[in-house]
Amino acid sequence: MQHLDLDRLVLLALSEPQEPADxxxxxxxxxxxxxxxxxxxxxxLGAEGPDLGSLPAxxxxxxxxxxxxxxxAETRVVRPRRxxxxxxxxxxxxxxxxxxxxxxxxxxxxxxxxxxxxxxxxTVPADAGGTVRVLSDGExxxxxxxxxxxxxxxxxxxxxxxxxxxxxAIGNLAARPDATLPVPPGVDMNRYRLVDISDEPHDGDxxxxxxxxxxxxxxx
Amino acid sequence: xxxxxxxxxxxxxxxxKALRVAYDRHGATVLYLAQRLLGNRxxxxxxxxxxFVAAWTGRDGFDPQRGTMLGWLLGIxxxxxxxxxxxxxxxxxxxxxxxxxxxxxxxxxxxxxxxDRLVVADELSRLPAxxxxxxxxxxxxxxxxxxxxxxxxxxxxxxxxxxRRGMASLRRRWEVDGAAFGSRxxxxxxxx
Numbered sequence: 585m586q587h588l589d590l591d592r593l594v595l596l597a598l599s600e601p602q603e604p605a606d607x608x609x610x611x612x613x614x615x616x617x618x619x620x621x622x623x624x625x626x627x628x629l630g631a632e633g634p635d636l637g638s639l640p641a642x643x644x645x646x647x648x649x650x651x652x653x654x655x656x657a658e659t660r661v662v663r664p665r666r667x668x669x670x671x672x673x674x675x676x677x678x679x680x681x682x683x684x685x686x687x688x689x690x691x692x693x694x695x696x697x698x699x700x701x702x703x704x705x706x707t708v709p710a711d712a713g714g715t716v717r718v719l720s721d722g723e724x725x726x727x728x729x730x731x732x733x734x735x736x737x738x739x740x741x742x743x744x745x746x747x748x749x750x751x752x753a754i755g756n757l758a759a760r761p762d763a764t765l766p767v768p769p770g771v772d773m774n775r776y777r778l779v780d781i782s783d784e785p786h787d788g789d790x791x792x793x794x795x796x797x798x799x800x801x802x803x804x
Numbered sequence: 805x806x807x808x809x810x811x812x813x814x815x816x817x818x819x820x821k822a823l824r825v826a827y828d829r830h831g832a833t834v835l836y837l838a839q840r841l842l843g844n845r846x847x848x849x850x851x852x853x854x855x856f857v858a859a860w861t862g863r864d865g866f867d868p869q870r871g872t873m874l875g876w877l878l879g880i881x882x883x884x885x886x887x888x889x890x891x892x893x894x895x896x897x898x899x900x901x902x903x904x905x906x907x908x909x910x911x912x913x914x915x916x917x918x919x920d921r922l923v924v925a926d927e928l929s930r931l932p933a934x935x936x937x938x939x940x941x942x943x944x945x946x947x948x949x950x951x952x953x954x955x956x957x958x959x960x961x962x963x964x965x966x967x968r969r970g971m972a973s974l975r976r977r978w979e980v981d982g983a984a985f986g987s988r989x990x991x992x993x994x995x996x
Contacts, residue, residue, distance in 0.1 A: 627971070
């Protein structure tokens with residue numbers, strides 16, 4: 585029996601019409617039928633795409649979560665974050681021993697999942713500003729400088745920039761330039777990504793005063 | 805560029821940078837699959853994370869002789885996504901208690917089919933440029949061999965051999981990764 589040659593099978597798989605001779609052979613040859621079927625299936629899959637080269641690179645925040653997920657358990661517990669000065673010192677120590685102590689290489693275990701640079705609004709002195717870092721465990725490190733004095737207090741908010749009336753109060757800065765505030769679990773940081781520092785009077789009104797001082801958008 | 809074999813070896817040695825290479829190379833495709841299966845971005849990102857963490861934990865289980873790294877990762881991602889869909893279904897059933905209508909499953913959107921499609925697309929992207937170009941013209945533009953010869957300026961015989969070889973590579977890859985990581989069983993096929 586003369587089988588269909590492979591060029592012919594590929595042509596038929598790519599939707600070339602069958603000649604009577606093709607059909608006759610296919611009717612009696614299971615092997616050629618099987619080959620044609622699988623080639624046809626692969627051609628369909630190929631035609632369905634997608635073009636992998638055009639897929640956008642995945643966001644870095646996923647990688648940061650992967651890294652946190654594969655870190656050994658004991659290093660995940662160590663969270664030196666209360667002092668602003670300890671971190672750089674620790675980083676320097678890590679650099680000094682890099683390659684020799686594996687566990688220390690992973691020591692800065694709190695992964696920053698998002699950060700924002702806070703800039704002053706138009707009514708606020710231009711030297712005011714700050715930074716915000718959100719850690720993988722949901723804590724937010726806020727560090728501000730040169731905020732105008734207030735008779736009330738400074739409150740930190742997360743605002744949905746697409747619906748600016750939607751916002752979450754995160755906490756106040758007390759009198760210190762830096763604060764560690766817990767982000768309520770379950771907050772969608774992709775949505776509530778605008779960090780806002782406001783001046784709040786002691787008026788017993790829990791809503792935003794409308795007097796924003798600094799703002800910045802969280803990015804991963 | 806590290807081959808899958810080299811990457812597998814570095815992974816087995818506990819080299820986290822190798823996982824990063826795999827993420828850079830295949831993260832977008834894994835995320836795409838998860839998004840297609842789950843239909844929402846947050847779950848898709850979760851499953852992508854779980855997939856690479858599971859790949860790290862289970863790195864000794866990857867055998868480059870049996871299939872490609874991408875096929876392996878997509879197999880893990882598919883299972884993670886299906887698990888998540890199932891628990892979401894259970895949750896929905898409990899929450900609704902009333903008859904939950906399960907939507908008729910679209911044949912072309914079955915998880916295995918999406919995985920197969922990605923594996924074939926990946927192989928297509930790895931083919932030599934001429935083979936890839938001729939196949940793309942056949943797949944996406946639906947051109948006949950003579951039309952492809954005209955568009956590319958290649959002799960008809962060359963077009964035919966590009967397409968034959970390209971199709972053979974795609975089919976081999978589909979069979980190998982499907983047999984190693986998917987639900988299909990290996991089947992004999994004539995060598996092309």
